[in-house]
Amino acid sequence: MKRPSLRVLILIPTLLTMTAAFGAFAVYVDGVERTNRIADVDEELVRAAQTGTERTGAPPGNGDALDVAEAPSGDDDVAGVDPPVQLVVRDGEIIGQAGGDNPFSVATVLSLSEREGVRTIEDPRYRVRVIRSEDGTVSITALSLATIDAARSDFRRALVGGGLLILAAAGLVIWLVTRMLVRPLAAMAASSTLVAEGDLDAKIDPPRGGRETATLAADLERMVNRLRATITDREVAAEEATEARDAMQRFLADVSHELRTPLTALKGYSDLYAGHMLDEPGALERAMERVGDESDRLARLVADMLQLARQDLPSADRGAVDVCHVAEAVIDDLRAANPEHRIELRVDDEADAVVTANAGQVHQALLNLGSNACHHAGPDASVEFEIEPAGTVLLVRVVDHGSGVDPAERTRIFQPFYRPDDSRSRHRQGGAGLGLAVVERIATQHGGDVSVSTTPGGGATFTLTLPRSLQPVEPPPSLEVS
DSSP, X not given: OOOOOHHHHHHHHHHHHHHHHHHHHHHHHHHHHHHHHHHHHHHHHHHHHHHHHHHHXXXXXXXXXXXXXXXXXXXXXXXXXXXXXXXXXXXXXXXXXXXXXXXXXXXXXXXXXXXXXXXXXXXXXXXXXXXXXXXXOEEEEEEEOHHHHHHHHHHHHHHHHHHHHHHHHHHHHHHHHHHHHHHHHXXXXXXXXXXXXXXXXXXXXXXXXXXXXXXXXXXXXXXXXXXXXXXXXXXXXXXXXXXXXXXXXXXXXXXXXXXXXXXXXXXXXXXXXXXXXXXXXXXXXXXXXXXXXXXXXXXXXXXXXXXXXXXXXXXXXXXXXXXXXXXXXXXXXHHHHOTTSEEEEEEOXXXXXXXXXXXXXXXXXXXXXXXXXXXHHOTTOEEEEEEEEETTEEEEEEEEOSSOOOGGGTTTTTSTTOOOTTTTSSTTTOOOSOHHHHHHHHHHHTTOEEEXXXXXXXXXXXEEEEEBOSSOOOOOGGGOOO
């Protein structure tokens, strides 16, 4: 069912109410006007009867006929009616007449002579005053109502015409006012329809109008903005959930792949031993060495995954750590594992390299960065550790002169199990791709970060940023290097 517009709902009831009210008012005014005119006619009848008595010198009905030439004319200008008709009747016969012509039939005269008082007759329309004297003579004074009826008709036409003009003017004003009120509502309704159909970019402009309309527009705009934000948040959450699911699937696949390799090796050597296939001289020792290597590989993989799974370090494990002494210990370990590389530490003797951190985590981060640099630096290449205070943070740079990192991979190399096809493949005893991910987790847990850039002349420079501590600390004896 089609509903009428708001403009029609306002206009029609208003006009109907005004029409009913004006109609009642017109009926009342018409009645008052008729009563006043009849009262004027009655006063004229009284004056006409008195004038006739004065001219004859005797009361009406004395049997003497009135002189037509001396008949009273009445105050026509005041009454606004035709001259009165005066008749003297005795025993049903007209014995005297004055004023205008007698408009009444014999039957009407006989009927009037039998009554007394003031009344209105319809055919013809006259207002009649009848006075009966003691001797039986009846004086009839009548005034025509034609002029009054014509005036009343003109008055009624004026009322109807004025009423129609008033209703037309009121309807026009109401139409224009409702148009001003409905236009902003229609605009907001159109915008709301677009939003309901999925166009969330539809804008609800603040309309020109009353306070209520402006408030409604502001509330709709705020509601649409909240709807946009909610849908955007849901889309972002859905994308993040999808990315998290995909990342979890990749993580599980990578974990399965990395675990399968050492487990397959362990299972193979176990089957060889169970099948008595290691009886040749030295075969068992070589098998046990490989079992040890794969076991170490498996242990490192599990330890790295456990480190990645930890969210935060306990605050009790953190304290003032001198990164220079930690770097020296890491360099000693790297020199022992990579004797073909030149590994150097560059730091200003007066530099304050104290940070608030977990010493073991810092050691692990630097060791992972150093191992990565040695792995990619190439044979007989150098690796430098540079420590530089920079305001409220401490910068630790690990510089190698190898093949470097492709700019497109600089953000992905910190993802778990990520390995470029060439430089970080598993040949040359490459890792599982968790070392840099562990470094990023440690840096994030300490309120810092890690990044990679290109080394001048070729290679990669990894920069670990850690917040500094204001308390200097003496180097622990266990980390001193002679």
